[in-house]
Amino acid sequence: MQNLIATYSPIKILLAEDDLDDQFIFSDTIKQLSTSIELTIVNDGQGVLDVMRSNNNFIPHIIFLDVNMPKMNGIECLIQIRRNKILKNTPCIILTTSTAPKDIEETYNHGANLYFEKPIGYTDFVKMFNKLFEVNWADYFPPKRESFFIAKTYQ
Structure with a gap:
């Protein structure tokens, strides 16, 4: 697999995020990008699984998961994604405020691709x-440990 822009148009993104402000910023930023993107937003990890069960034709090219969500958190959802034969090779990005070493290690061990x-802003x-x-x-697939966690410097 190459990079997303070279491979897909539009890029199908699935975001699992319970914070409405974060959903808005994520969505608003995507609208400003020159890349063609289809965004689907769910409020928790269970929503990811529900979308996949209800629409067999929808296969995201990339999944963003928050760690701390109600019903099913991002780590529990990641475990289910990696067990799913259709989604197991989909890039999963952890997008969270948590910088706890335990969360970083656990998501790495369960197959997240980036953390x-x-x-904070646009x-x-x-x-x-x-x-x-x-x-x-x-x-x-799998990521190198040294390039897995990316803090607020995205360059």
Whole structure:
């Protein structure tokens, strides 16, 4: 797999995020990008599984998961994604405020491809997306430990 822009148009993104402000910033940033993107938003990990069960034709090209969500958190959802034969090779990005070593290690061990500390504003979101769109995903299955966690410097 190459980078997302070279491989898909539009790029189908599935975001699992319970915070409405974060959903808005994520969505608003995507609208400003020149890349063609279809965004689906769910409020928790269970929503990811529900979308996949209800629409067999929808297969996201990339999944963003918050760690701390109600019903099913991002780690529990990640475990289910990696067990799913259709989704197991889909890039999964952890996008969270948590920088707890336990969360970083656990998501790495369960097959997340990248772990981003949540950007604060529009500019950092754009930098994050630019980084994601240039990644060669073949290098992130599995990711190298030293390139897995990315804090607020997205360049």
